Amino acid sequence: MPAVKRSPSLFAAVVAIALVPSCSSPSSTPAEPGTFTTIYPLLFPVSTNARCNFCHGLPANETSNGKLFMGTDKATAYAALIGKLSTGNKCPNETLVVPNDPEGSLFYQKLTASPPCGSRMPLGGTPLSGEQLEMVRSWIAAGAKDD
Numbered sequence: 001m002p003a004v005k006r007s008p009s010l011f012a013a014v015v016a017i018a019l020v021p022s023c024s025s026p027s028s029t030p031a032e033p034g035t036f037t038t039i040y041p042l043l044f045p046v047s048t049n050a051r052c053n054f055c056h057g058l059p060a061n062e063t064s065n066g067k068l069f070m071g072t073d074k075a076t077a078y079a080a081l082i083g084k085l086s087t088g089n090k091c092p093n094e095t096l097v098v099p100n101d102p103e104g105s106l107f108y109q110k111l112t113a114s115p116p117c118g119s120r121m122p123l124g125g126t127p128l129s130g131e132q133l134e135m136v137r138s139w140i141a142a143g144a145k146d147d
């Protein structure tokens with residue numbers, strides 16, 4: 001029986017096709033930068049572990065939410081955060097989200113293990129996983145776009 005002959009160029013093409021997906025596969029590379037569209041449903045609704053809206057969807061007052069009202073929809077939350085100053089007694093006059101500067105953003109700092117003021121968020125809830133925290137960090141680092 002004659003051996004099946006492979007053309008070298010066809011073989012190279014098959015190898016190239018087989019390799020391309022493994023180079024760009026999302027599962028084998030570090031997490032994609034977070035977007036607000038992926039972060040919002042993960043953290044804000046009361047059905048999530050973080051449930052920011054449980055407290056920050058209430059009218060602004062010192063005891064329930066440190067005077068930070070973020071509404072119960074994505075657009076309201078985004079508008080409440082970008083370039084806005086905090087007014088809570090524990091963390092007054094800090095910018096909540098400074099685009100391109102996660103470490104300088106109170107919103108990010110409050111989700112980390114040692115926030116500079118007040119308690120770690122979500123208050124009384126499950127701390128964010130490393131992956132969730134990285135999504136928030138990378139979203140702000142990439143400009144905190146309404147994406």
Ligand code: HEC
Binds near residue numbers: 054088
């Ligand atoms: C159980 C209620 C509760 C939940 C849930 C909660 N927070 Fe808070 N949050 C508070 C309270 C009370 C304060 C004020 C005291 C403090 O800063 O420790 C506060 C303060 C903050 C501040 C500072 C506001 C300011 O103007 O000083 C940020 C930012 C914040 N929370 C973000 C979040 C995020 C993001 C989530 C969801 C991941 C979340 N919080 C979940 C109650 C909550």
